[in-house]
Amino acid sequence: MTHPALPRSDVPDRARDQRTKLRRAQLFATGAVVVAATAAVTARLLPVPEFWQGLIAAAGEAGTVGGLADWFAVTALFRRPLGLPIPHTALIPKRKDDIGRSLARFVETHFLDPGLLLARVKQEDRAAQLARWLCTDEAADFVARRLSEVMSALVRAGTHLEAIDAVLPFLKDLNADLHGVITQEVGKRTGRFVPAFVDQRLARAGTTVLDGLIEALGTHGSPERRALDAWLRARVAEIPEDIQDAASVVWSQLKAQAHAQENDQETSPQTRDALARVVQRAGFALGESEQMRRWINAGIERIVVDYIVPWRAQIGNYMEDVVRGWDAREVARIVELQVGRDLQFIRINGTLIGALIGVALFLAGGLLGARL
Numbered sequence: 554m555t556h557p558a559l560p561r562s563d564v565p566d567r568a569r570d571q572r573t574k575l576r577r578a579q580l581f582a583t584g585a586v587v588v589a590a591t592a593a594v595t596a597r598l599l600p601v602p603e604f605w606q607g608l609i610a611a612a613g614e615a616g617t618v619g620g621l622a623d624w625f626a627v628t629a630l631f632r633r634p635l636g637l638p639i640p641h642t643a644l645i646p647k648r649k650d651d652i653g654r655s656l657a658r659f660v661e662t663h664f665l666d667p668g669l670l671l672a673r674v675k676q677e678d679r680a681a682q683l684a685r686w687l688c689t690d691e692a693a694d695f696v697a698r699r700l701s702e703v704m705s706a707l708v709r710a711g712t713h714l715e716a717i718d719a720v721l722p723f724l725k726d727l728n729a730d731l732h733g734v735i736t737q738e739v740g741k742r743t744g745r746f747v748p749a750f751v752d753q754r755l756a757r758a759g760t761t762v763l764d765g766l767i768e769a770l771g772t773h774g775s776p777e778r779r780a781l782d783a784w785l786r787a788r789v790a791e792i793p794e795d796i797q798d799a800a801s802v803v804w805s806q807l808k809a810q811a812h813a814q815e816n817d818q819e820t821s822p823q824t825r826d827a828l829a830r831v832v833q834r835a836g837f838a839l840g841e842s843e844q845m846r847r848w849i850n851a852g853i854e855r856i857v858v859d860y861i862v863p864w865r866a867q868i869g870n871y872m873e874d875v876v877r878g879w880d881a882r883e884v885a886r887i888v889e890l891q892v893g894r895d896l897q898f899i900r901i902n903g904t905l906i907g908a909l910i911g912v913a914l915f916l917a918g919g920l921l922g923a924r925l
Contacts, residue, residue, distance in 0.1 A: 568890065571890050571891070571894075572890065574894050575889070575890060575893045575894045575897075578893070578894045578897035578898070579893075579897055581897065581901065582620070582624070582897040582898075582900035582901045582904070583624075583900075585616075585620060585900070585901050585904040585905070586616070586617055586620035586621060586624070586900075586904055589612070589613045589614075589616030589617045589620060589904055589907075589908060590613060590617040591613070592609055592610075592612065592613035592616075593609075593610050593612075593613025593614040593616075593617060594613075595609075595613075596609035596610040596613060597610055604919075607915055607919075608912060608915055608916075611911040611912060611914065611915035612908040612909075612911045612912045612915075613908070613911070614911060615907040615908055615910050615911025615912075615914070616904045616905065616907045616908030616911060617904075617907070618907055619903040619904055619905075619906060619907020619908070619910070620900055620901075620903050620904035620907065622903060622907075623899050623900040623902075623903030623904070624900050626899070627893075627896045627897070627899060627900060628642075629641070629642040629643065629644060630644050630645055630885075630889075630896075631643065631644075631645055631646075631885040631886075631888070631889045631893075632646070632885065643885070645881075645884060645885045645888055646881035646882055646884065646885045647881070649876065649877075649879065649881045649884050650876065650877050652876070653872065653873050653875075653876025653877055653879075654873050654876075656751070656872065656873075656876070657868075657869040657870065657872040657873040657876075658869060660755065660868070660869060660872065661865050661866060661868065661869035665861070665862065665865035665868065665869075667857075667858060667862045670857050670861065670862065671854055671857060671858070674850075674853060674854055674857055675850075675854070678846060678850065679849070679850055679853050680839060680845070680846035680847075680849035680850045680853075681840065681846055683836075683839065683849070684836045684837070684839035684840035684846070685836070685840065686836070687832055687833060687835055687836025687839065688833055688836035688837060688840065690829075690833075692832070692836075693829035693830070693832040693833045693836075694829055696828075696829075696832045697826075697828035697829040697831075697832055699722075699723045699726065718771060721767050721770060721771045724767055725764065725767050729760070735756040735759060735760065736753055736756040748887065748888055748891035748892060749891060754872065754875060754876075755872070758868055758871050758872045758875065759868065761871065762864055762867060762868050762871060766860070766864065
């Protein structure tokens with residue numbers, strides 16, 4: 554099986570900026586350890602009072618130990634420190650497949666849980682959002698252009714294709730157009746410590762799975778197409794009569810526009826304008842009809858349960874398989890580029906806290922010795 558290539562740092566300028574910030578943080582953290590070690594050595598050599606000599610030396614020595622210990626811990630995540638074959642080091646390259654498996658199961662369990670998805674869908678009136686979007690000029694033009702392209706294809710073919718086949722290209726384009734939005738939404742939920750390339754892979758996994766579903770729905774005789782057909786037949790029987798009447802009016806206008814252009818290769822701007830007006834009227838009608846919005850929201854929830862949830866195992870397996878195909882060292886390099894700067898502050902804090910602990914132990918030892 555061919556695995557998607559491991560994403561390198563998206564934009565060259567951004568990657569260069571990340572590398573620069575990482576190197577600065579590494580130099581600063583290393584400098585803190587050097588200062589601590591220099592203070593420890595200097596205190597032993599300079600002729601200063603015994604108390605201050607011991608205090609500075611204790612702070613420097615403990616700070617050096619703390620900084621070096623944290624350097625080892627941070628480095629061991631990505632590679633072998635100093636290239637030595639020390640056990641339990643280079644954790645990310647060694648555990649890459651396990652990380653991918655755990656991440657896939659986490660997404661499958663916590664992001665695609667049916668109850669969680671339904672609760673998220675029910676938080677807002679999605680039908681009302683759709684109505685507001687359809688009422689905008691941009692949305693009306695977008696939908697009208699897609700519909701006009703479909704109508705042109707139908708007229709040139711000289712036959713009536715199934716409605717699902719006419720809608721699938723629109724859904725495929727919409728799925729591609731929403732990739733950036735999906736990536737942003739994933740990033741909001743995974744948090745700042747999850748690398749951006751992971752967010753991108755999660756979003757790409759979702760859009761790839763949806764593309765596969767769209768392809769399956771367009772394949773005659775496929776199980777997905779038969780299941781959708783049965784589902785649509787059942788749903789049509791549940792549509793309220795007033796909604797059926799509104800849909801009938803819209804469909805009549807679309808057919809009239811198509812008939813007027815049946816000898817043209819492409820729909821005219823007038824037809825697209827008419828389609829745009831139809832789309833906007835549909836948006837206004839949807840916004841004013843609570844029953845229609847309730848029915849659409851129920852349909853969205855049913856789609857989540859009947860179609861998205863059953864695919865969560867496939868989404869998880871896809872993510873796991875993609876991560877398995879990545880180069881382990883390249884994964885470690887990219888992860889370090891994304892989060893390494895934050896990890897350098899662990900080294901800095903280790904040096905400072907170690908120095909403070911050294912001072913505290915020195916003072917405690919002096920006080921205890923004085924009492925004894």
